[in-house]
Amino acid sequence: MTNARPDGRIRRDAWLAAGLLAIGACVTALVDPARPGRYPRCPFRALTGFDCPGCGSLRALHQLTHGHLMAAIDYNLLFVAFLPCAAVVWLRIVTGRTRGRVLPAWRARAAIITLIVWTVVRNLPVFGGMLRS
Known part of the structure; x- marks a missing residue:
């Protein structure tokens, strides 16, 4: 279903997502995930070892909330690069400036493929300590 502008529900959901991200960022700022025992064990790493x-x-x-951009990039470059893109999409949604679908299907597929490729590439031994998790 394609709308010229997102309806009120989509805008409300965008604000809800921003609020949840803000709460998550506050918790992450206060509790360092790099210190063992602070968060539950990662099921992906426990299952695969990657x-x-x-x-x-x-x-x-956590690093971004403390103003450490380079440390954040060292932990996950893709995430840091994704944030400005997500902010632009969010602004387009809440201001009603989207045309057609909020996220075309090909972009959603490209994002999923990029995430899969990134997961594989960052676990290659070639990168060693360059890309850490």
Whole structure:
């Protein structure tokens, strides 16, 4: 279903998502995910033994909330690069400046493929300590 502008429900959901992200950022700012025992064990890492992009994102968010951009990039470059893009999409939604679908299907598929490729690439031994989680 394609609308010229998002309806009130989509805008409300965008504000709700922003609020949840703000709460999550506050919790992450206060509780360092890099210190063991602070968060539950990562099921992806426990199951596969590979670094999880979610864990790296959590650590990157902690660093960003403390103003450490380079440390955040070191934990998860993709997450740090994603945030400005997400902010632009969010602003377009809440201001009603979207045309057609909020996120076309091809972009959603490209995002999923990028996340999968990133998960594989960051776990290659070639990168060693360059990309950590």
